[in-house]
Amino acid sequence: MKTGIALISSLTLATSILVSGCGSSKTATSESGNTAAKTHTIKIANYFAENHPQNVALREKFKPLVEKNSNGTLKVEIYENSKLGAEKEFYDGVRNGTIEMGIPGMIMQADIPKMAIPELPFLFKDYKHAKTVLSGPLGKELTAEMEAKHGVRVLAWSANGFRxxxxxxxxxxxxxxxxxxxxxxxxxxxxxxxxxxxxxxxxxxxxxxxxxxxxxxxxxxxxxxxxxxxxxxxxxxxxxxxxxxxFSPNVYIVNNKFWQKLTPEQQKAVEEASKAAADYEWELLEKNEATxxxxxxxxxxxxxxxxxxxxxxxxxxxxxxxxxxxxxxxxxxxxxxxxxxxxx
The missing domain is CATH 3.40.190.170 (Bacterial extracellular solute-binding protein, family 7)
Structure with missing residues (x-):
C-alpha cells in the first residue's frame, strides 16, 4: 500500500514540474544564452496629442524597434494625450514605477535646478544649437542628478520646439x-x-x-x-x-528599478530605440514647422x-x-x- 502511495506521489510531483515548465512562457533565452529574459510590457506616457511628432515617432520608431530588437520579449503600449494623467501625474507614475516610461518636459526642475536651464528665455538660437547642446556632453551634465534624486534614467532628449x-x-x-x-x-x-x-x-x-x-x-x-x-x-x-x-525640450525617461529588471540585450533595445525615435522626432518637428x-x-x-x-x-x-x-x-x-x- 505504501509503495502505491509513494508511486502516486512521485508521478504527481513529476507532472507538477512538467506543467510548471510548460507554463513559463514569459521567459526567453537572451542572445548570450546565459540569462532568461522575462517578457515585459512597457507603458510609455506623454501629454501630446495623437498626431504630434512625439507620438508619430513613438509609433513609427520606438515601438517597432523595441519589439523587434528584443525578440518579442518587450511589448510597448503608448498612452498619449494625458491618458495616464497630466504631466506631473505621469511623471510621478514613472518615478514610483506604476508607469515604466514617459516623455515629460522639465517638470522635475523644482527639485533639480539644472533641468530648468534649457527653458530659460531666449537661451537657444535655433534647432541646431539646441540639439548640439542637449544631445552632447552638456546634455548629460544637465541630467546627471536625475537617477539619484528621482529614480529615473534619462535615455534621450527630444524636442517640443520654440514657443x-x-x-x-x-x-x-x-x-x-x-x-x-x-x-x-x-x-x-x-x-x-x-x-x-x-x-x-x-x-x-x-x-x-x-x-x-x-x-x-x-x-x-x-x-x-x-x-x-x-x-x-x-x-x-x-x-x-x-x-x-x-525652447522646450522633452526627455525619454524610464523607471530605474524597472530598468534593472531588464537583461543587457533588452536595455540595449530600449536605449537604441529611444535615441532613434528622439532623433526622428527632432527631424519631424523642425521640418514640419513651415508646414x-x-x-x-x-x-x-x-x-x-x-x-x-x-x-x-x-x-x-x-x-x-x-x-x-x-x-x-x-x-x-x-x-x-x-x-x-x-x-x-
Whole structure:
C-alpha cells in the first residue's frame, strides 16, 4: 500500500514540474544564452496629442524597434494625450514605477535646478544649437542628478520646439500684454516670464487649455506651433506672435528599478530605440514647422513677427529671470555660458 502511495506521489510531483515548465512562457533565452529574459510590457506616457511628432515617432520608431530588437520579449503600449494623467501625474507614475516610461518636459526642475536651464528665455538660437547642446556632453551634465534624486534614467532628449504666443487679439508690442490672460505651465520660469511682460498668468495643465480658450477663461497660451496644430487650439484662436521666446525640450525617461529588471540585450533595445525615435522626432518637428504654419494660416490664423525693437523689449524684460536664477543657483552660471557659447 505504501509503495502505491509513494508511486502516486512521485508521478504527481513529476507532472507538477512538467506543467510548471510548460507554463513559463514569459521567459526567453537572451542572445548570450546565459540569462532568461522575462517578457515585459512597457507603458510609455506623454501629454501630446495623437498626431504630434512625439507620438508619430513613438509609433513609427520606438515601438517597432523595441519589439523587434528584443525578440518579442518587450511589448510597448503608448498612452498619449494625458491618458495616464497630466504631466506631473505621469511623471510621478514613472518615478514610483506604476508607469515604466514617459516623455515629460522639465517638470522635475523644482527639485533639480539644472533641468530648468534649457527653458530659460531666449537661451537657444535655433534647432541646431539646441540639439548640439542637449544631445552632447552638456546634455548629460544637465541630467546627471536625475537617477539619484528621482529614480529615473534619462535615455534621450527630444524636442517640443520654440514657443510662440497664440491669442484672440494681435500682440505687436509689449503694451499689448497688459491685462492679457495668458495660460502657462505651472513652472516658475514660465510664470516669471509671463509676468515680466505684464501678462496675467494663469497656470493650468495642457489637457485643460482648449476648454479655457473656448470659454474665454484665458485670452491665449504659448506653445510651439506643432502643439497648437495637433491640439486643435487654432479653432479658438486668431493670432500667433512668433516670439520664439523659449525652447522646450522633452526627455525619454524610464523607471530605474524597472530598468534593472531588464537583461543587457533588452536595455540595449530600449536605449537604441529611444535615441532613434528622439532623433526622428527632432527631424519631424523642425521640418514640419513651415508646414504647420501654412496649415494654421489656411485655418485663418494671422502670424506676427516681432520687429527688432519688440524682440529687445521682450529679452530685456526677461533678464531679471537670469539674475534671480544665478542668485539661487550660482554654480549654474558657467554651464549656461557654455551653452550660449555653442551657438554658431
Amino acid at each position: 510662440m504666443v497664440s491669442s484672440n487679439k494681435s500682440i505687436t508690442n509689449l503694451e499689448d500684454f497688459k491685462g492679457f490672460r495668458l495660460r502657462m505651465p505651472n513652472i516658475p520660469n514660465y510664470i516669471a516670464l509671463g509676468k515680466s511682460w505684464g501678462a496675467n498668468v494663469t497656470p493650468m495643465p495642457i489637457s485643460e487649455v482648449f476648454a479655457a480658450l473656448e470659454q474665454k477663461v484665458v485670452d491665449g497660451q504659448e506653445n510651439p506651433i506643432a502643439t497648437l496644430r495637433a491640439s486643435g487650439w487654432y479653432e479658438v484662436q486668431k493670432h500667433v506672435l512668433e516670439s520664439r521666446h523659449m 504647420d504654419k501654412k496649415f494654421l494660416e489656411e485655418k485663418g490664423l494671422k502670424f506676427h513677427t516681432p520687429d527688432d525693437n519688440f524682440k529687445k523689449q521682450m529679452q530685456s524684460a526677461a533678464q531679471p529671470i537670469y539674475e534671480e536664477f544665478y542668485k539661487k543657483n550660482p554654480s549654474t552660471k558657467e554651464l549656461i555660458e557654455k551653452i550660449k557659447a555653442e551657438a554658431k
